[in-house]
Amino acid sequence: MALVHRGAWRLVTPLLRVARTNPALFLQRRHASKQFKDQKKELKPKPKINKQKVEIKQKMTVKELARAMNRDFDHVVEALLNTSVDVDELEPDSVLDQVWVKEVVSRSGMKFRWAKLSETRERPNKDATRPDKHTESLRKSQIVATEAGGITQHIGAFSVQLASGEAMTFLDTPGHAAFSSMRARGASATDIVVLVVAADDGVMEQTVESIRHARTAGVPIIVAVNKCDKPQADPERVKKELLSHDVICEEFGGDIQAIHVSALQGDGLVELTEAVVALAEVLELKAEPDGLMEGLVIESRNDKGKGPVSTALVQRGALRRGAVLVSGRAWAKVRFMFDENDSVLKEAGPSRPVQVSGWRELPSAGEEILEVETEQRAREVVAYRQYLDEQQRLSEDQRTIAANREAHLQEYREQREELGHLSWRQRRRALYQKNKDAFALRPKEWGQEEADPGDVDGSVETLLNVLDSYDAQDECELKLIHFGTGDITETDVNLAHTFSGSVYGFNVAVPRPVQQVALKKDVPLRLHSVIYKLIEELQQELSLKRPPITTETILGEANVLMIFEVSEGKKKVPVAGCRVQRGVLDKKHSFRVLRGKQVLWEGSLSALKHHKDEVSSVKVGMDCGLSADGNVDFSPGDIVQCYEQQDRPQTTSWTPPGF
Incomplete structure (x- = not known):
């Protein structure tokens, strides 16, 4: 310590001496030193990096992300290497999670911002339309x-x-x-x-x-x-x-x-x-046989040999092989044309029904068909129409979210006014009694400070809007027992345990003592930092709460032709002589006997024979004898059905707006 102090004193001493002996010289040197530092800064300015800004949105495909970044498909795939994304399964239309969209933009040295309807630049109208005036018309x-x-x-x-x-x-x-x-x-x-x-x-x-x-x-x-x-x-x-x-x-x-x-x-x-x-x-119904083709899609289908095929009705102009067509959000370059008898056509004039092969995607029935000049023009039209659809969906989602937010805030204000005379602890206890549900939610506060600890901040409000969009109907019921800001507490765990619920946390921590309480009481703690992952896990939990659906498959049917008895020891057992009319009768599956529309018996078979041989199954056209595991009064004309029942899990149909 002494050496350091001495060294520091030696450095300061000459400057102090100059100041004491010649104050003017001290100020002059100080001013020169400052000018030298300023010149040094001007000579070496820090380079300012202007990163490219990329507009991202929800449910963005690989193709849309590449177009927004002004890059190609391979660039996005390379940016996702060495991540948990299976790049081998990626297609241009694959939808990326929000976290991977941001990751690609960041790895590319760019900045992202969310696209908003009010900020989205309006594209020039690239749509294709019919001419404003027709000299003639055709229907x-x-x-x-x-x-x-x-x-x-x-x-x-x-x-x-x-x-x-x-x-x-x-x-x-x-x-x-x-x-x-x-x-x-x-x-x-x-x-x-x-x-x-x-x-x-x-x-x-x-x-x-x-x-x-x-x-x-x-x-x-x-x-x-x-x-x-x-x-x-x-x-x-x-x-x-x-x-x-x-x-x-x-x-x-x-x-x-x-x-x-x-x-x-x-x-x-x-x-x-x-x-x-x-x-x-x-x-005076006439048609113009010249000019670009205009028509209507009557029906469309996927043909195994021809691919996507539409039945079109030419209303104006003539349709020829090689023409480029646009219908809705689909386009085609006509490869082949066929009439109703599957005969190849080279040209189809007005009022002619024709099958068109060459569509990239199937157009919808009732859509207008317009011929355009080039494939590039067709792609422009389809891209513009997709853009309009996206804007409409975004506008609808924003209206829904705004309406839900306003309704929730109104309800919240009413509750605060109703319980305003109580302390915040009393108000929270009253809300517990009013909302005895089976779900706990506790997002983290995002820097918004409120005087009342029970006030709802932006993150809570967002998640509440998402939950408000859930409509149980025939599905399991989703109930909210508590919400708040800050880290998860032991009170949250106890509430979830009381109502057999789960605790969902968004950008929050769980202290170790609280984790131990949750483990002891078997309360699931579902923590997320990405809202999409939280909603996905909630959807999975809702699906697991739903009972499985039992489906029945008829494997085979047989007609009872005659009844006879066989001796098994001292017991006479009724046997139905049958002929299989369709499918297979398999002994390991369940059976029922029908008389008209009435079910006489359901159960399993005790024996199934073909001639004198015991068999496990008989096929269509074969005769057999069967006896039931139980008392059944067979009669000629009865129907014996072999069926199989399987349980398959149900999944929730809830998809919140914007997810």
């Missing part, structure tokens, strides 16, 4: 019937070649339910509705509904009175019944044509097509 004809004698209905849309050389296109819409869904997807695409009414049944409920849809869409109607070949047919009664629904046929002074037909015999179909053609001419 498709529609028949509400399943009977169209001799006309194929393979793809739900078909063409009819008339004797005059003209062609008519129909949509197969059997029954009012399908017609309702078609109307809901866009009845504006319909020109003429052929209302098929059975002459023997008259106006039914589905007829009235079809009329209502046609009126709502503003589409003209032609009435086809079908089954006129039946002896009990009464076409005049049908037309009179239609009067009460404001469908006035020409015979009664109206402007609606009524044609008597028999789909089974083929009578009146020529007159029906002529009536449709005449009405189309009056309405």
